[in-house]
Amino acid sequence: MSGNFLTIPGDSLGRRSRSSSLTDLISSFDNKAQAHTELQKITAFSGQFDKNHKPTFSKDEYGKPVPGSMTEYRGAEAQARVCTEMKELCEIIHEYGKTPCKGLLPPELKSATKVISFGELFTIYTVISDKLVGLLLRTRKYQLTYFEGEVLFQKRDDDVPVFLMKSIEEIREYCNNKALQARRSVSPMPN
Numbered sequence: 197m198s199g200n201f202l203t204i205p206g207d208s209l210g211r212r213s214r215s216s217s218l219t220d221l222i223s224s225f226d227n228k229a230q231a232h233t234e235l236q237k238i239t240a241f242s243g244q245f246d247k248n249h250k251p252t253f254s255k256d257e258y259g260k261p262v263p264g265s266m267t268e269y270r271g272a273e274a275q276a277r278v279c280t281e282m283k284e285l286c287e288i289i290h291e292y293g294k295t296p297c298k299g300l301l302p303p304e305l306k307s308a309t310k311v312i313s314f315g316e317l318f319t320i321y322t323v324i325s326d327k328l329v330g331l332l333l334r335t336r337k338y339q340l341t342y343f344e345g346e347v348l349f350q351k352r353d354d355d356v357p358v359f360l361m362k363s364i365e366e367i368r369e370y371c372n373n374k375a376l377q378a379r380r381s382v383s384p385m386p387n
Contacts, residue, residue: 283371315354
């Protein structure tokens with residue numbers, strides 16, 4: 197009997213496969229350890245940060261989290277949550293808003309389906325969330341709503357009309373698809 201605990205007497209094939217699988221495991225561990233050491237050199241908050249090491253990124257990678265990381269996963273979940281909040285805001289405008297008089301609207305607002313004043317919307321929405329102004333800016337960016345001015349402020353802009361620019365069905369479909377895309381864009385859930 198040999199001194200190697202991996203060998204079985206008279207089993208030369210088993211010895212070779214067990215030995216190679218152990219070698220593969222050790223090699224895999226060494227590769228992961230080396231990758232982790234390299235990552236620590238470029239992570240500013242690690243004890244092994246090397247300020248002389250300059251990471252290189254392509255245009256597509258710059259400013260984006262490492263694929264498969266928890267940061268990437270949390271970002272996708274946050275984007276999906278914002279899409280849901282945008283949809284809820286548009287549903288509130290649809291529910292509490294009034295149908296605009298198409299004859300009095302300028303040509304670029306002819307597609308508006310509902311209108312509500314910012315003051316009224318602020319009163320309704322503050323019970324639900326404190327992010328109204330940010331969500332209004334986001335919905336305007338995606339052309340779901342329209343209002344004049346850069347940012348709306350309580351009291352000063354209470355009379356500014358906020359227009360819903362698409363039907364609520366189109367908005368629901370758009371926001372649901374956008375949330376689904378955000379969740380699908382992320383790599384598989386990290387451990």
